[in-house]
Amino acid sequence: MHSLGILGVGELTEKVVIGLRRSGFEGPILLSPRNAQRAALLAQEHGCQVLPSNQAVVDQADLVILGVRPHSLAELADELHLRPGQRLVSLAAGVNLAQLSTAFPGALCVRAMLSYAAQYNQSTVVVCPPDALTTQYLGPLGKLVVLHGEPEFELATVAACMNGWFYFLLHDLQQWLMDKGLPAAEARALVLGNLQDCVASAGQQPAYTLKALGQAIATPGTFTADGLAVLMHQPVSATWGAACEVVLDGLLTRSGQAEG
Numbered sequence: 001m002h003s004l005g006i007l008g009v010g011e012l013t014e015k016v017v018i019g020l021r022r023s024g025f026e027g028p029i030l031l032s033p034r035n036a037q038r039a040a041l042l043a044q045e046h047g048c049q050v051l052p053s054n055q056a057v058v059d060q061a062d063l064v065i066l067g068v069r070p071h072s073l074a075e076l077a078d079e080l081h082l083r084p085g086q087r088l089v090s091l092a093a094g095v096n097l098a099q100l101s102t103a104f105p106g107a108l109c110v111r112a113m114l115s116y117a118a119q120y121n122q123s124t125v126v127v128c129p130p131d132a133l134t135t136q137y138l139g140p141l142g143k144l145v146v147l148h149g150e151p152e153f154e155l156a157t158v159a160a161c162m163n164g165w166f167y168f169l170l171h172d173l174q175q176w177l178m179d180k181g182l183p184a185a186e187a188r189a190l191v192l193g194n195l196q197d198c199v200a201s202a203g204q205q206p207a208y209t210l211k212a213l214g215q216a217i218a219t220p221g222t223f224t225a226d227g228l229a230v231l232m233h234q235p236v237s238a239t240w241g242a243a244c245e246v247v248l249d250g251l252l253t254r255s256g257q258a259e260g
Helices: 011-022 036-046 054-060 070-079 097-103 116-120 132-141 150-179 184-203 210-217 223-233 237-254
Strands: 004-007 029-031 063-066 087-090 108-113 123-128 142-146
Touching (some): 004 011, 004 054, 011 029, 011 116, 029 036, 029 054, 054 070, 070 097, 097 108, 108 150, 116 123, 123 132, 150 184, 150 237, 184 210
Parallel strands (some): 004 029, 063 087, 087 108
């Protein structure tokens, strides 16, 4: 069983550790010393080992997960030396493979994208390019999506941002029910339950487009259709699309792929 090292013990990598242990991974998980309080808690509760330096993590790990923020990448790269062919799985959004290879010469670089649901083994796990060792260990954290090209990966990153946006939409729907007198717990259960119903139904019917599934429910004369007419008259899709464009432009600019 391989040893896994984590550079940058933050919110997301904490969730990765929890999910790895939940999935049954019993191998060594080696943590960098920064963010000492969080690292110590993971060591205590999930059998990890906190090492004295980032280089010590690299020296002892077979696969290194890079969880630092993009603006910290250059500083980290200056202090590290990875072995030729050593796996480096980067969670840094907008940092492309060429930039990773330049920063960490000789490493076998892979990009990955996960959500906080990794702690429950329910995350969408995006990996680019395909790599058997990476998918072996990250795959159990949720539903695996393997992409061959970085343009597709950047779009997957935009989709990952949607994960965060959905919370605000769901909050607004819950709040409306509460304003009408429904208790918070029941309002939350109804909103989340209906969302789960939608996801479950769509997941079981891949041959149908999402629009077609919605149209099958919002048939003329139904209350669903009445509400949909209001939404279509005041479309929010343009706003969502604009948000996606802003994120994609930022990702491409950071990775140096933007035109001009």
